[in-house]
Amino acid sequence: MTHGTSNVDATEGFDPRSVPARLPFAWWNTKLAALKSTSNPEKKQAHLDAVIDVVRALIRQQGCLLLGLAEVREQNVFEWVPPEMRADWDVIVEPSTDSRPFDVVILFDRTRLSLMETRWVRKHHAGYRVRAGLVATFAFADNSDWLILAAAHWTSDMGGTKDASDRRMNAAGALQAAIAASLSDVGSSTPVLILGDFNAEPFDSPFGGGLATARSRAEVQRHRPRNPSDLLFYNAAWRWLSEQYRWGGEPSPPTLAGTYRQEGKNVPTVWRTFDQVLVSQSLLGSASWSLDERVLDIFQDRCVFDEAKSRPCAPFDHLPIVGHLQRSALPSDRVRQS
Amino acid sequence: MTSFAEALKKGLDVHKRAAEARNEMDEVLAAASKEVSEVLQGEISFRFQAVDRPARVQSSRELLAGVPAPREQSQALTARSQHSAPSVLAEVGFGELGYPVTLRWESEFRMADDRDGFETVIKDLLAHGATGAKLGALLKSTSTPGVAR
Numbered sequence: 001m002t003h004g005t006s007n008v009d010a011t012e013g014f015d016p017r018s019v020p021a022r023l024p025f026a027w028w029n030t031k032l033a034a035l036k037s038t039s040n041p042e043k044k045q046a047h048l049d050a051v052i053d054v055v056r057a058l059i060r061q062q063g064c065l066l067l068g069l070a071e072v073r074e075q076n077v078f079e080w081v082p083p084e085m086r087a088d089w090d091v092i093v094e095p096s097t098d099s100r101p102f103d104v105v106i107l108f109d110r111t112r113l114s115l116m117e118t119r120w121v122r123k124h125h126a127g128y129r130v131r132a133g134l135v136a137t138f139a140f141a142d143n144s145d146w147l148i149l150a151a152a153h154w155t156s157d158m159g160g161t162k163d164a165s166d167r168r169m170n171a172a173g174a175l176q177a178a179i180a181a182s183l184s185d186v187g188s189s190t191p192v193l194i195l196g197d198f199n200a201e202p203f204d205s206p207f208g209g210g211l212a213t214a215r216s217r218a219e220v221q222r223h224r225p226r227n228p229s230d231l232l233f234y235n236a237a238w239r240w241l242s243e244q245y246r247w248g249g250e251p252s253p254p255t256l257a258g259t260y261r262q263e264g265k266n267v268p269t270v271w272r273t274f275d276q277v278l279v280s281q282s283l284l285g286s287a288s289w290s291l292d293e294r295v296l297d298i299f300q301d302r303c304v305f306d307e308a309k310s311r312p313c314a315p316f317d318h319l320p321i322v323g324h325l326q327r328s329a330l331p332s333d334r335v336r337q338s
Numbered sequence: 339m340t341s342f343a344e345a346l347k348k349g350l351d352v353h354k355r356a357a358e359a360r361n362e363m364d365e366v367l368a369a370a371s372k373e374v375s376e377v378l379q380g381e382i383s384f385r386f387q388a389v390d391r392p393a394r395v396q397s398s399r400e401l402l403a404g405v406p407a408p409r410e411q412s413q414a415l416t417a418r419s420q421h422s423a424p425s426v427l428a429e430v431g432f433g434e435l436g437y438p439v440t441l442r443w444e445s446e447f448r449m450a451d452d453r454d455g456f457e458t459v460i461k462d463l464l465a466h467g468a469t470g471a472k473l474g475a476l477l478k479s480t481s482t483p484g485v486a487r
Contacts, residue, residue: 095445122447124458125455187395
């Protein structure tokens with residue numbers, strides 16, 4: 001990969017917002033949860049300002065019309081949208097007063113997408129509750145189709161590996177069940193886009209059983225479901241597992257081999273591919289909308305990626321991912337339900 | 339090689355486990371019904387019930403032709419009082435073994451693996467404002483003189 005060139009660059013004269021047949025989207029974990037342990041108000045404000053810079057870069061520079069963000073709870077996310085665009089935008093936050101609320105929010109341009117339904121998915125298992133994710137059903141404003149969006153931030157290993165792994169498996173199963181339920185409402189061929197920080201890599205067990213995925217597009221295209229719950233998603237994040245910089249013999253080449261890297265005590269930790277994009281079979285075919293994988297990439301702008309240190313800029317530990325859905329056929333037979 | 343008898347045994351076992359799970363859930367609903375009735379001073383019972391609903395949203399062709407979407411029978415958790423029509427509180431889905439059981443209401447999708455989980459989901463359902471509104475309306479319709487549904 002050529003560093004930083006595969007994201008669409010609006011500065012070169014192409015603005016994806018001007019193309020009605022494209023839906024640029026992004027996912028990013030903001031690391032704002034870390035602010036809870038920070039008592040320094042200047043540090044807190046600096047972190048928040050840095051988050052706003054990245055979100056605005058994703059909207060202005062990348063033309064994103066749909067953004068999923070993690071580790072966001074108390075902040076007024078709507079104010080992160082550039083002021084001149086706010087009139088067109090809306091936000092999905094959990095309305096619940098649950099003691100452990102979701103920390104995922106969705107920002108979207110409501111002139112392009114109409115929100116029809118949201119489901120906050122929780123699994124109750126062995127005395128604990130797991131936040132599996134959000135499943136939202138949108139209608140494209142041009143009536144071309146429905147879109148089911150799932151966004152998830154699963155438990156990390158920080159609280160105990162065994163338990164966290166178990167929770168992620170349960171979250172995976174519940175999320176798949178909720179997506180299947182939404183598909184049964186609007187039609188099994190409805191496009192499904194799943195974005196998340198799963199705290200698991202594409203090869204980990206939640207993506208084998210609970211939320212079934214494949215690294216091969218052909219396998220997903222061939223899949224014939226045996227029942228409404230038998231879903232298989234293409235995991236486009238497999239390509240981010242390996243080193244993105246090709247080594248030419250330099251003594252200290254930069255490195256990028258995932259979406260997550262912590263600062264570490266002496267040196268940064270190893271890269272992990274925790275942030276992933278999963279799509280349904282219908283986004284890999286000739287149906288109304290499809291994934292444009294040519295522009296799906298890790299966002300490496302200098303506002304979030306420190307190339308010299310080969311890690312996300314402080315205070316971040318995740319890099320955003322940016323991609324596009326493109327309309328590949330005339331509007332289908334579907335209509336929005338009023 | 340699996341014999342027919344072994345296969346049958348497996349099927350009976352699945353049925354038995356599903357029935358046990360369903361009994362457990364019915365016990366939870368009975369306990370919830372009793373407690374809620376005491377608090378509201380009116381007889382309210384929660385139960386699983388088959389309900390008729392559209393199988394999916396209408397297609398554009400159906401809309402143009404004025405034809406409704408096909409309908410299907412689905413399971414729901416309902417509340418009813420003595421003289422009122424049942425009020426649907428949540429859509430329900432049962433796993434092959436009874437669990438996991440899924441409940442959908444408003445913007446919630448809950449899945450429970452066991453009795454404890456199911457109890458928690460029912461508590462959360464009862465704590466939801468939409469459920470409060472439905473139960474309030476149910477009691478109101480019951481207590482209105484001359485109205486029997």
